[in-house]
Structure formats: C-alpha cells, structure tokens
Amino acid sequence: QKEVEQNSGPLSVPEGAIASLNCTYSDRGSQSFFWYRQYSGKSPELIMSIYSNGDKEDGRFTAQLNKASQYVSLLIRDSQPSDSATYLCAVVDNTGRRALTFGSGTRLQVQP
C-alpha cells in the first residue's frame, strides 16, 4: 500500500510568520511531488511541483525534497490569513497511469 503521510493539524501560525508543512511518502521509486491548496468546499489548486532533491522557490512558497529520507516539505513565508486552508501533499505513482496519491492534508490557520 503506497502511502503519503501528513500531520492533520491544525497548524496555527501568526500573520507574517513562516509556516512549515511536512509530508513523508512510502514509495521510494516516486519521482514527482506536488503541493495543492484546498479551501473548504473547493477543489484543490496546484501550489508547487518538485522533481529533484533540494529546494524550489516560487514567490512566498518553497518546496523541499529529500528522496533519501522520502520527505517533502512546503514553507510559506510571510503567512497571510488568506493562506488559511488545507494543504495536500501528493505523489505520483510509478504505474503506467501516473495517478496521484494524496496525503490526508494539513489544515493551516494563519492568525491575524
């Protein structure tokens, strides 16, 4: 059973702080990793993708990947109340269909 694990939270940070979201995955052969943001009642929207070890930055967001440790993280700098949402970590499987396996999500609350 391929798994993606996340702490369900809620993770509460003050406005302007750095929010750190973590994810581990079980399939060592995984190559593609994604972070999605989901507001309540809405579908997921893509925040970041990462494929290589190291950091990838996009605006206030930084994704970090460590394949040896099977660990992916997302840092949100200068957190805003509008960042309050559930963040889903997703990993592409190694089967031909290349489907996404999602973690259960971490709920982030940014306190004004």
Added chain:
Amino acid sequence: GAVVSQHPSRVICKSGTSVKIECRSLDFQATTMFWYRQFPKKSLMLMATSNEGSKATYEQGVEKDKFLINHASLTLSTLTVTSAHPEDSSFYICSARDIAGLTDTQYFGPGTRLTVL
C-alpha cells in the same frame, strides 16, 4: 491556460436515480483524466483512471457497474453514478493531464457536490 470544467457543480437527486457528471479540459487535450471522491474532512481518494478510447481503470473497491466512466474525446470524460444511494453523497472531482505536457501535473475541475436523498 490549463482549465478544467465540471458540470453540474451541485446536484440533489432521489435515491435510485442516475446522475451524470461531465469533466472537460477547455484549453488542452487530455488522453488521461482521473476521477476522485472526497468525503467531508477526508482527503481525495482516486476512484478511476479514464483513458480516451479505452476502458477506464478502477481502483480496488470501486464498483465499475455503479460508477460508469466514458472518455469519449480528448477533452471530455463523464462519470455516471447509477442507482445512486445516500452513501454515494460526496464531492466528486475530476482532473486532467495535458497530453502535450512533459510533467505529471494534473489540473483539477471545480468539483461536483452530489447529495442523494
């Protein structure tokens, strides 16, 4: 770019009826679309992989005769929930992968909230 639409956005039906949900990629072609289901406060669970021109691949535990999938073109996949029951009430979300894309990025539709009375 990379817009995926779903229709309807919300549907309420009586138990025993069938409901069809459409998923369209509006500005790209998709040989593969995915259907997910999400229960309240739970994560997305893959139901099936929809392949243009061939049969869908269903996940373990998903009844293929109850959740009929048709991928008639490179921009349209449909999910039909047959003989719906209250336990089928859920948020159904489709996603599509760009045929021309070099990555595994999937773009999600806005979802369809199904309530079966």
